[in-house]
Amino acid sequence: MKHYNLALLGFGNVGQAFAQLLCRKTTELRQRYGIEWRLTGLSTRHSGWLAKPEGLDVEALLASAAQPKNPISTARLEDAQAALRDWLRAAAPDVLFEVTSLNPITGEPAIGHIRAGLEAGAHVVTANKGPVVYAYKELCHLAAAHGRRFMFESTVMDGAPIFSLFHKALPAANLLRFRGILNSTTNFIITEMEVGRSFEEAVKRAQAIGIAETDPSADIDGWDAAVKVAALATVLMDIPLTPAEVQREGIRHLTGEMVRVARLEGEPYKLVCRAEREGDGVRASVRPEQVSLSDPLSSVSGTSSLVHFETDVLTGLTITEHNPSPDTTAYGMLADFVNAVTA
Numbered sequence: 001m002k003h004y005n006l007a008l009l010g011f012g013n014v015g016q017a018f019a020q021l022l023c024r025k026t027t028e029l030r031q032r033y034g035i036e037w038r039l040t041g042l043s044t045r046h047s048g049w050l051a052k053p054e055g056l057d058v059e060a061l062l063a064s065a066a067q068p069k070n071p072i073s074t075a076r077l078e079d080a081q082a083a084l085r086d087w088l089r090a091a092a093p094d095v096l097f098e099v100t101s102l103n104p105i106t107g108e109p110a111i112g113h114i115r116a117g118l119e120a121g122a123h124v125v126t127a128n129k130g131p132v133v134y135a136y137k138e139l140c141h142l143a144a145a146h147g148r149r150f151m152f153e154s155t156v157m158d159g160a161p162i163f164s165l166f167h168k169a170l171p172a173a174n175l176l177r178f179r180g181i182l183n184s185t186t187n188f189i190i191t192e193m194e195v196g197r198s199f200e201e202a203v204k205r206a207q208a209i210g211i212a213e214t215d216p217s218a219d220i221d222g223w224d225a226a227v228k229v230a231a232l233a234t235v236l237m238d239i240p241l242t243p244a245e246v247q248r249e250g251i252r253h254l255t256g257e258m259v260r261v262a263r264l265e266g267e268p269y270k271l272v273c274r275a276e277r278e279g280d281g282v283r284a285s286v287r288p289e290q291v292s293l294s295d296p297l298s299s300v301s302g303t304s305s306l307v308h309f310e311t312d313v314l315t316g317l318t319i320t321e322h323n324p325s326p327d328t329t330a331y332g333m334l335a336d337f338v339n340a341v342t343a
Helices: 013-024 026-033 058-064 077-091 110-119 129-145 162-169 184-194 199-208 223-236 256-264 326-342
Strands: 002-009 035-044 048-051 095-098 123-126 175-181 269-278 281-290 305-311 317-321
Touching: 002 013, 002 077, 002 326, 013 026, 013 035, 013 058, 013 326, 026 035, 026 326, 035 058, 035 077, 035 326, 048 077, 077 110, 095 110, 095 326, 110 123, 110 129, 123 129, 123 326, 129 223, 162 223, 175 223, 184 199, 184 256, 184 269, 199 256, 223 269, 223 281, 256 269
Parallel strands: 002 035, 002 095, 095 123
Antiparallel strands: 035 048, 175 269, 175 305, 269 281, 305 317
């Protein structure tokens, strides 16, 4: 039996779902993989830096939903980095789980969090796309230098095994292009407009069920999708790509009438993500497109996602994820945890 100290950086919907999943899977982890765990560190913007080497009471933390105390949101960056390193020393994690908010422009401060975790001797699992896009090779090299793993399965399509599929099950397969629906919020908004809601009503509905932020611009302007396209190209095509290099158009100009007419005429709108190799580079885009009813993308509704890959050895491989939730993202993190410590 191996015992692992875990530290969780971020305790929002995904962080709480992950903690709940850990508790639910405790017996299975012990019996199937010989893994025992305890949460020795928890840090959020509101609760501050909690560290307890003998283990925090996870059930109590979940019950209180990490009520605000000792807020650090106003801390200067250098102070926050110093606090982070002090916290890592106190919590002494074997695995750090980084689930802070995405910064689509720089990937910070999550990159700094992951760098500090690896330098402290922990495997790092993240659900944050920013570090993958802006510091993938640096963090992979840093992880290797410390004999640790940098894992990020949950960054695109939640718990669907996209990155591990290519790394483990498709050796010597070169990805030529991919196409799909990668932003569940915009897909939900379009679906809601198809059944009669206006754009504004559909956005409010997405906010009400918790899949859209108070400021939904990252989704409806295509930034979230562009970051995901950049992450897939960077990792699976081995061609560094930033979101700014992805041709991007959001769905703000779509109206309920436009969307309903398109569906009735058999060419529904979807926010389509694409990337294709071009010489030593890659051409990528995110934009609303009308697709035919024979196109698999046309039947992807609600919060579901789909990505279709074409490689030099497989002409078509499609992965579909139906109506994911924070629990789905949490599973991707759990899978990374098991794979990291049992490799």
